[in-house]
Amino acid sequence: MEYYAIATERAKDAGFDGVEIHGANGYLIDQFLRDSSNQRDDDYGGSIENRLRFLKEVVQAVTGAWSPDRTGLRLSPTMNGNGMGDIDAVGLYTQAARMLNEFNLAYLHTAEAIRPGRLFNAYAPRVTPHIRQAFNGVLLTNGGYDKPTAAAAIRNGEADAIVFGQKFIANPDLPVRLRDDAPLNDPDDATYYTPGPQGYIDYPTLAGNDSKKETMECRD
Known part of the structure; x- marks a missing residue:
């Protein structure tokens, strides 16, 4: 837990506004949570309460190094890539929400x-609605939303905010595009994990497109 606290302190010293604990996508915390990966027979395995123990200790370490209002947590209840899964995802994550x-x-x-x-697996029963009922704080969610589905989710009370990831990578001016109903650039996932600027800082913005258009009109 010491390293989680140290990383948090370094983020604080570097001037970040807060930290998000990565408890999702098959990484270390997620491996403790899921019964597909957690085969331990000690205090960190077996029951849901035991499998939540590592997460709880990480949250204690991070909030102890900074403050709770500067700490977020990301979970992926139905992520089934890389062999991950849980026989009772609803039970696991609702208990996690209550603990949090x-x-x-x-x-x-x-x-x-x-x-x-x-x-x-989009066909697995969604767990976020159950988390919504169990968790008393601010709930964010993401996963393939566009403007209409995001607006509907907020309107229906499914979450307090919708988070965009891949769409933001491909559209650095995403809020403006959503506001103006402008077309979106398609993300190029072949560049996600490659070095260099390609796929990170070279997606066109609306302002850039307008500037190029004005230049062409002036030349004409």
């Missing part, structure tokens, strides 16, 4: 696909 209530985190962030994806 004692910390008063800045937010809880769930990742669940609303359509089939590389790591997510």
